[in-house]
Amino acid sequence: MKLFDVYPLNDIVIEKAIGSYVWDDKGEKYLDLYGGHAVISIGHTHPHYVKRIEKQLHRVGFYSNSVKIPLQAEFAEKLGKISGKEDYQLFLCNSGAEANENAIKLASFYNGRKKVIAFKKGFHGRTSLAVAATDNPNIVAPVNETDNIIFLPFNDEGALTDAFTQNDISSVIVEGIQGIGGINVATDSFLQKIRSLCNEYNSVFIADSVQCGYGRSGKFYSHDFAGVDADIYSMAKGMGNGFPVGAISIAPKIQPKHFMLGTTFGGNHLACAAALAVLEVIKKNDLINNAKEVGGYLKDELQKLPNIVEVRGKGLMIGVQLPEELKMVKNNLLFKHKIFTGEAKPNVIRLLPALNITKTEADIFLQAIKTELG
Ligand SMILES: Cc1ncc(COP(=O)(O)O)c(C=O)c1O
Numbered sequence: 001m002k003l004f005d006v007y008p009l010n011d012i013v014i015e016k017a018i019g020s021y022v023w024d025d026k027g028e029k030y031l032d033l034y035g036g037h038a039v040i041s042i043g044h045t046h047p048h049y050v051k052r053i054e055k056q057l058h059r060v061g062f063y064s065n066s067v068k069i070p071l072q073a074e075f076a077e078k079l080g081k082i083s084g085k086e087d088y089q090l091f092l093c094n095s096g097a098e099a100n101e102n103a104i105k106l107a108s109f110y111n112g113r114k115k116v117i118a119f120k121k122g123f124h125g126r127t128s129l130a131v132a133a134t135d136n137p138n139i140v141a142p143v144n145e146t147d148n149i150i151f152l153p154f155n156d157e158g159a160l161t162d163a164f165t166q167n168d169i170s171s172v173i174v175e176g177i178q179g180i181g182g183i184n185v186a187t188d189s190f191l192q193k194i195r196s197l198c199n200e201y202n203s204v205f206i207a208d209s210v211q212c213g214y215g216r217s218g219k220f221y222s223h224d225f226a227g228v229d230a231d232i233y234s235m236a237k238g239m240g241n242g243f244p245v246g247a248i249s250i251a252p253k254i255q256p257k258h259f260m261l262g263t264t265f266g267g268n269h270l271a272c273a274a275a276l277a278v279l280e281v282i283k284k285n286d287l288i289n290n291a292k293e294v295g296g297y298l299k300d301e302l303q304k305l306p307n308i309v310e311v312r313g314k315g316l317m318i319g320v321q322l323p324e325e326l327k328m329v330k331n332n333l334l335f336k337h338k339i340f341t342g343e344a345k346p347n348v349i350r351l352l353p354a355l356n357i358t359k360t361e362a363d364i365f366l367q368a369i370k371t372e373l374g
Helices: 047-059 072-083 096-111 128-132 155-164 188-201 222-226 268-285 286-303 330-333 359-373
Strands: 012-018 021-024 027-033 089-093 115-119 148-151 169-174 204-208 232-235 246-250 310-314 315-320 341-346 348-349
Touching: 012 096, 027 222, 027 246, 027 359, 047 268, 072 089, 072 128, 072 246, 072 268, 089 096, 096 128, 096 204, 096 232, 096 246, 155 169, 155 188, 169 188, 188 204, 188 222, 222 359, 286 310, 286 315, 330 348, 330 359
Parallel strands: 115 148, 115 169, 169 204, 204 232
Antiparallel strands: 012 021, 021 027, 089 246, 232 246, 310 315, 315 348, 341 348
């Protein structure tokens, strides 16, 4: 059987990974500023992470959500504390799309409405509702198409206010920093406007924190910069440092009913062990602060370089927009300088490294991009 060919692949096989470095099958070492797409939060094969998962695997790897799983409650307590949302409730699932799917659905259960506001250049995943709320017609199959999603321009408060006048909006889903859309930061006043309109119309504010959350921006949720609380935060990627874990954190005003949500694998013992290990390392090593400091340093230094159109982002979620004639830089970083980075259209290099990247590692990248930019 052949693999279903859905991605253009780099001809590289990764065989070993430690911290912010990976090695291929020929022994070549690469600096990883991509983090396997914002997934590696505490560094590859972190010893505490490996030990906690291994220990759990020897006790119990999985049992269903029909029994109590104390690891879930322990994780919920730690997540509530570190995110500053101790009165919120946790529902665990397996991926970012699933988290957003559950968030949009829960909002609709809550207020009985159907319309969802999403934004141009937003990305929320590939399951049915999540992909319908994603601004990319190429990945929306006919069966996913729905009139329930209203796409508005990002950061446009006027368009947002107008869309609410029908009083039929169930929820607004918004990334604090658009990732796949090219690292576009939501303004504080835009997020505050979403909050006030959702209050006025009893709509649900969904903060998609799958990529920009979990400390990456220099705050736990990037939406926190605006000083407002969302009603539901969706998260995944950095949560499990590679183990598939997703979740939604739900405000107390949204009350559960049995069977309104459910999952077979979500919150299983191994997933909880992975997620707990990640939170423990983030807290112990003050990684949110490190994201702010090393991210700030990277951004400042990048802004001094020639031939860059714009540097955007917060913390360790940085986009470097290059002119069209420098579109080979990303490939050169990978194949000449052995540095993994991400990309976004048109011609944006995305930096999504582990939150414990050091200044020395940041300097290796800065030196490489300097030589590329001339
Ligand atoms: C902002 C955002 N939301 C949702 C998703 C979907 O997450 P997953 O691929 O885990 O389903 C992604 C994935 O890139 C994302 O960047």
